Amino acid sequence: MSNKFEAIKERTGNLLCNTYGRYPLAVSRAKGCRLYDLDGEEYLDFLAGIAVCSLGHGRDDLADVMAEQARKMVHLSNLFYQEPQLDLAEKLLSTCAAGKVFFANSGAEANEGAIKLARRYMRKVRGEDRYEVITLDHSFHGRTLATLTATGQYGPIKDGFDPLPQGFVTVPFGNVNALRGAIGANTAAIMIEMVQGEGGVRPLSQDYVNDIVALCKENGLLLIVDEVQTGVCRTGRFWAHQHYGITPDIFTSAKALANGLPMGAVLCTDEAAKGFEPGSHASTFGGGCVVSAVAAKVIDIMVSEHMAERAAEMGAFAASEAEKLRLKHPDKIAGARGLGLLFGIELSCDGKAVWSGLLANKVVCNLTQGKILRLVPPLVVEKADILVFMAVLDKVLTAL
Ligand SMILES: Cc1ncc(COP(=O)(O)O)c(C=O)c1O
Incomplete structure (x- = not known):
């Protein structure tokens, strides 16, 4: 490690709350699918800010929109009518069946x-006095008190935060009977990810999803789909639920929506939207002018440059290359799965050692659940980049 790296690591420890297990890498610049460390060394980025910078890093077109909007107005508050958030809303709603x-x-x-x-x-x-939300094991829905309670994971994410809010039930993944058994008089909604990302890149099967939709219909429940990670073309359709031919009552987006600026969205049917009225929900910054202008441009690019199709094509290419590696290293790769460019390679050897080996060879990706390499590169990734990733993984597995 260089002195520069040791210095930034020490400053971080001195200044910031110790909430993140950080990678041993300090990044000073990023462009496309590449990161550059403090010494200018180049890294292949298959993390994209955790599925955020889907159009790649350092884009002039987005920087121009950001600067132009910042000169006009950065923030007004939602007390005012304002066009940038309407332009974004029109574009966003044109990608799906939601009404609001x-x-x-x-x-x-x-x-x-x-x-x-x-x-x-x-x-x-x-x-009706229905408030309970049923979620699935291994799910990840966030770190606020309600969303961490909804999350089907345990350990430090939940420890020490008691009392957690009431009104959440988590059931085993893939078990329709358990789901049916959990529905009661107070159940309001079932909340799912179409592909569990943090939980180990687990796509839900079409049959399971059909059963969930049927249970919602039978019991008058709302279906909430968390598309925070899967949305905005990541999985090969604009929204992952579109692979399954379903229309959620409510679904959410964030991560890639503004390619790195903080933005989230709740999309819903006109019917579900009746649940809100002035004063019932709000956000000071939500839908601010600059993030909205950038997100609108992101959607333009996603649509005009066919990023969903590209994610599907590159995901299929990654899958075929991963299968070649699995055949070569059957004792070290248990399998590969995913949807589009939300792709996981499950290792049956020491996951941390493989992940460290990749980083030592200047390839960045995420390791989830200790043994699954989660690949979420920018959607602008080239086949040549995927071949570099697989060649380095081959080298690391061979040396293990
Ligand atoms: C599926 C899913 N939901 C929610 C979240 C939380 O998003 P944020 O970190 O922007 O609050 C994440 C973050 O990884 C996620 O993957």
């Missing part, structure tokens, strides 16, 4: 809004 949108600032905040909307819709519109 509420803008937030992050994935957790969008999910929090979705949960609030489901509860309030049941009480105020349906007149």
